[in-house]
Amino acid sequence: MxxxxxxxxxxxxxxxxxxxxxxxxxxxxxxxxxxxxxxxxxxxxxxxxxxxxxLATPRGRLRIAAPLLFSQVALGRLAAQFLVSYPEVQIEAVAEDRFVNLVDEHFDVAVRINPHRDSVLVGRCFAKDRLVLAAVPSVQMPKGRRDKPFRVPAVVMPTYRDGDVWTVRNGQFTIEPQPVLRLSSLLMVRDAIASGAGAAMLPQSIIGSMLETGELVSWGIAGGETELWILHTSRRLQSPKVRAFVEFMCNQYPDGSFTIPVR
Missing domain, CATH: 1.10.10.10 (Winged helix-like DNA-binding domain superfamily/Winged helix DNA-binding domain)
Incomplete structure (x- = not known):
């Protein structure tokens, strides 16, 4: 001194x-x-x-980046529930189907689907979803096995490429979609097949209640599970608001299944 x-x-x-x-x-x-x-x-x-x-009290602005579908069907409800427990946090959520740069764009956390390994970001898988091939009961489901894919009227996303096929798990049958509609939102695709436009491959989370009531019929599960992750920049000296939100998200889906509550 x-x-x-x-x-x-x-x-x-x-x-x-x-x-x-x-x-x-x-x-x-x-x-x-x-x-x-x-x-x-x-x-x-x-x-x-x-x-x-x-360090003991979550407070301040929490910026969240999340995919459009997750934001539309779940994030508003989750954000409101989080604020009940942590009223000193101010949430700002941005819904975009792109990979934001958390550091450069000043986001605290990001929700991502099946994220690639990243040396900068860490996080936890908080829920899982899966794709279901579905249609209304009036659309005939393929029967038996065939050497060639079944041709079925289908509602697809703009990312669909001509010649792509949909295979139900275990190879029970393969669908060669015949696009009748190309829609940019999964919610629009869901509404279109519910109106009888054809079959579609959709997340179980957004059609689960319709499958339960019989409004839609499952033709089978396709591929593996889809993982939803909550990511942030570092485990070291993690801010209390980020730590609280990560724990909150994982606690919302204790069985690991991403479901949307019936309203």
Whole structure:
């Protein structure tokens, strides 16, 4: 401490402390400097104390990036429930079907589907979904096995490419979709097949209740499970708002199944 004070005196070109044999006294210049800096230093100390207190209390703005479908069917309800437990957090959610850069775009967390391994982001899988090949009961489901795919009227997304096929798990049968509609939203696809337009491959989460009531019929499960992850930038010194939101999301789906409550 004595050396640092001496360095400060040398830099300022003034003597701040008179050093006696048994005591130290501030010079007039030292007293003036103290009076001018005591207020700002007190504010710094208060800010540090507030930051430390914040480690136990989630607060502040929480920016969330999430896919459009998840945002439309689930995120509004989840955000409202989160605020009940953490009223000092202000949520700002952005719904976009693109990979945002959490650091450059100042997001705290992102919901992603089947994310690729990333050396920067960490997180947890909070729920799983799966694709179901479905149609209304009046659309005839293929029967038996055939060497060639069944041709069926289908509602597809713009990403569908001519020649693509849909295979039901275990290879029970393969569908060669005959597109009658190309729609950019899975919710539009769901509504179209519910109106009898044809078959479609859709997440079970958005048609589960329709399958239960018989409005739609499952022709089988396709492929593996779809994983939903909540991602953030680092486990080290994780902010309380991020830690709380990650735990909250995982607790919403304790059995790991992504389902949408029936309204």
């Amino acid at each position: 004595s050396r640092r004070v001496a360095d400060l005196e040398e830099a300022l070109g003034i003597r701040l402390i008179e050093r006696g044999a048994h005591s130290l006294e501030l010079t007039e210049a030292g007293q003036l400097l103290l009076s001018r800096t005591e207020g700002p230093m007190h504010e710094v100390a208060e800010a540090v104390a507030a930051a430390r207190d914040g």
